[in-house]
Amino acid sequence: MASSDEKMSRLLKLAQKFNSFYLTGFGRDEIRPFVVEGQQVGLIKPEVYKQLLRYPEVFCIRDSERCKQGIVELNPAFRDYTERSEKVDKILRELKSEGIFSALYGWRNEYYDVKSGHNSLLKMDRSATCLFGVRKYGIDINGYVKHPTWGLCLWLQQRSDTKETWPGKWDNMVGGGLSVGYGIKETAIKEAAEEASIPENLIKNLTSAGCVSFFFENEQGLFPNTEFVFDLELPIDFEPKNADGEVQKFELLPAGECLERAFGPEFKTTSCPVVIDFLIRHGFITPENEINFTQIVELLHVPLQTLYTYKSTKSLANNCENGHIKNLSS
Amino acid sequence: MASSDEKMSRLLKLAQKFNSFYLTGFGRDEIRPFVVEGQQVGLIKPEVYKQLLRYPEVFCIRDSERCKQGIVELNPAFRDYTERSEKVDKILRELKSEGIFSALYGWRNEYYDVKSGHNSLLKMDRSATCLFGVRKYGIDINGYVKHPTWGLCLWLQQRSDTKETWPGKWDNMVGGGLSVGYGIKETAIKEAAEEASIPENLIKNLTSAGCVSFFFENEQGLFPNTEFVFDLELPIDFEPKNADGEVQKFELLPAGECLERAFGPEFKTTSCPVVIDFLIRHGFITPENEINFTQIVELLHVPLQTLYTYKSTKSLANNCENGHIKNLSS
Numbered sequence: 001m002a003s004s005d006e007k008m009s010r011l012l013k014l015a016q017k018f019n020s021f022y023l024t025g026f027g028r029d030e031i032r033p034f035v036v037e038g039q040q041v042g043l044i045k046p047e048v049y050k051q052l053l054r055y056p057e058v059f060c061i062r063d064s065e066r067c068k069q070g071i072v073e074l075n076p077a078f079r080d081y082t083e084r085s086e087k088v089d090k091i092l093r094e095l096k097s098e099g100i101f102s103a104l105y106g107w108r109n110e111y112y113d114v115k116s117g118h119n120s121l122l123k124m125d126r127s128a129t130c131l132f133g134v135r136k137y138g139i140d141i142n143g144y145v146k147h148p149t150w151g152l153c154l155w156l157q158q159r160s161d162t163k164e165t166w167p168g169k170w171d172n173m174v175g176g177g178l179s180v181g182y183g184i185k186e187t188a189i190k191e192a193a194e195e196a197s198i199p200e201n202l203i204k205n206l207t208s209a210g211c212v213s214f215f216f217e218n219e220q221g222l223f224p225n226t227e228f229v230f231d232l233e234l235p236i237d238f239e240p241k242n243a244d245g246e247v248q249k250f251e252l253l254p255a256g257e258c259l260e261r262a263f264g265p266e267f268k269t270t271s272c273p274v275v276i277d278f279l280i281r282h283g284f285i286t287p288e289n290e291i292n293f294t295q296i297v298e299l300l301h302v303p304l305q306t307l308y309t310y311k312s313t314k315s316l317a318n319n320c321e322n323g324h325i326k327n328l329s330s
Numbered sequence: 331m332a333s334s335d336e337k338m339s340r341l342l343k344l345a346q347k348f349n350s351f352y353l354t355g356f357g358r359d360e361i362r363p364f365v366v367e368g369q370q371v372g373l374i375k376p377e378v379y380k381q382l383l384r385y386p387e388v389f390c391i392r393d394s395e396r397c398k399q400g401i402v403e404l405n406p407a408f409r410d411y412t413e414r415s416e417k418v419d420k421i422l423r424e425l426k427s428e429g430i431f432s433a434l435y436g437w438r439n440e441y442y443d444v445k446s447g448h449n450s451l452l453k454m455d456r457s458a459t460c461l462f463g464v465r466k467y468g469i470d471i472n473g474y475v476k477h478p479t480w481g482l483c484l485w486l487q488q489r490s491d492t493k494e495t496w497p498g499k500w501d502n503m504v505g506g507g508l509s510v511g512y513g514i515k516e517t518a519i520k521e522a523a524e525e526a527s528i529p530e531n532l533i534k535n536l537t538s539a540g541c542v543s544f545f546f547e548n549e550q551g552l553f554p555n556t557e558f559v560f561d562l563e564l565p566i567d568f569e570p571k572n573a574d575g576e577v578q579k580f581e582l583l584p585a586g587e588c589l590e591r592a593f594g595p596e597f598k599t600t601s602c603p604v605v606i607d608f609l610i611r612h613g614f615i616t617p618e619n620e621i622n623f624t625q626i627v628e629l630l631h632v633p634l635q636t637l638y639t640y641k642s643t644k645s646l647a648n649n650c651e652n653g654h655i656k657n658l659s660s
Contacts, residue, residue, distance in 0.1 A: 294467075297631055
């Protein structure tokens with residue numbers, strides 16, 4: 001994005017890394033919209049739809065007038081949430097037992113609601129959402145301290161070595177996915193208690209502070225993630241303690257060291273946007289000390305809403321351009 | 331963006347309003363990249379390039395292999411910043427005297443630097459940038475008070491009735507465009523003194539808090555704006571006073587009333603993103619009380635960087651193979 005004569009900062013490189021799919025994925029592959037009940041809820045890569053072709057009674061892989069690469073549609077004959085969820089679950093368990101997709105090695109036995117807008121269409125195991133490019137929502141809490149000598153500091157957690165995803169990596173103080181039946185702030189409060197034993201008298205200061213959106217890809221699949229961000233100022237003498245076995249360690253770091261850690265290989269890539277957003281909102285990363293400031297802020301909030309706009313005839317004609325705003329230079 | 335069965339909130343409507351061009355402009359018109367020294371620096375609408383056709387010695391309006399609607403290129407024979415600025419200035423003054431473009435009625439006698447990345451290519455009068463769809467950068471200061479009875483409050487200014495743009499409208503406490511020769515924080519401090527008489531002992535608390543990007547269009551032209559946002563907490567007994575005649579009034583409003591005012595017709599549309607961003611960062615607008623929270627946050631940070639990516643042949647020299655330019659247009 002930066003013109004070639006500009007210094008490419010480490011922060012911009014990192015922002016490009018956690019947006020690997022947003023920035024380069026669409027051009028590279030034949031990505032197909034995944035459509036349920038006439039609404040696009042995901043994006044599917046060739047290696048996935050080639051497997052889904054084996055289940056024509058569940059997944060209709062077909063051409064579409066409005067989308068040149070074609071679409072993958074969940075059989076519209078399925079009557080409701082329950083039937084759709086059961087049919088998909090059965091296939092996912094087959095694929096899991098065949099060991100084709102590494103994403104399914106981390107089967108979670110925890111369901112994730114696939115929605116169009118606020119309307120739940122089906123649920124699937126959390127481990128499978130990246131195969132379907134389903135938008136994922138989570139919460140993150142920035143636990144921070146205004147330290148008299150170190151200045152602005154952040155609590156980080158080191159994930160347990162037994163976690164299914166990103167084991168042993170450094171992460172935000174508290175984070176978790178939204179699960180069926182829990183609200184956003186409710187999830188944040190629940191996770192704060194489980195992951196960091198934040199007591200009631202401190203959690204009452206929890207403040208909603210926005211959200212970050214990015215689109216990461218790795219060998220397991222696609223991660224179009226939106227994280228709802230909360231800030232929590234903590235007293236200098238408070239120390240988080242894990243209560244659920246998912247964290248091996250907490251550490252309090254001054255802002256600069258925290259950023260250095262996020263640049264390194266030991267940090268969970270998909271948690272970096274939350275740290276960077278925090279350091280920008282709190283005046284540590286500024287337009288004066290970061291040459292690519294505006295690009296980075298844009299890359300913390302990429303327009304995922306524009307990538308899930310395919311609607312089938314039934315609902316409403318809408319041109320599919322893989323959701324991208326037309327690029328004038330192509 | 332919201333699916334049709336969702337409640338379209340007032341906030342989402344407002345976010346769509348200040349992104350009128352981002353959301354619908356590209357499909358509607360034959361918009362051409364404006365190219366200077368091989369780099370795209372703007373976007374030009376048909377009614378503008380039809381006038382520029384009269385000046386072929388300055389503006390080359392031509393087809394391009396890589397852009398089906400064609401481009402508008404500043405004559406590449408111009409040697410430097412000075413020559414480019416002079417040639418463009420002469421034409422703008424002619425167009426101004428002919429009264430064709432309402433944007434030029436507000437001629438400012440204040441230059442704006444047209445840049446590619448951090449490289450200044452020419453300057454033009456501030457009033458003309460919207461005709462060329464040149465990215466504009468400005469600063470805004472949210473002056474806020476934690477009021478013991480009203481809670482979070484914001485100072486707003488009412489613009490003077492004699493201002494060239496948005497006369498008499500309500501606006502953020504302090505705002506201003508970046509001008510040639512001034513830094514970002516430097517501009518914020520200068521404007522804080524001129525517009526609101528913020529004294530040194532208070533301005534030292536000025537905190538960088540990010541930026542907002544949006545793409546508005548009105549009858550005057552195109553506004554691809556990025557505003558660098560600063561927060562400034564003020565003591566309850568401080569009252570801003572204007573020093574440069576550009577403000578007719580200041581008013582302190584509780585967060586909710588401030589938002590109500592932003593919804594109304596008396597608020598400067600292009601200042602609304604800054605207010606909304608502030609109220610989101612400070613936990614007043616949350617995912618619990620705003621159904622379209624994630625869409626709105628994305629619409630406060632639209633990826634303007636992706637709309638200015640055209641590069642002409644000269645700068646694509648590295649893509650030459652055997653003397654032929656690779657066709658990049660597919």
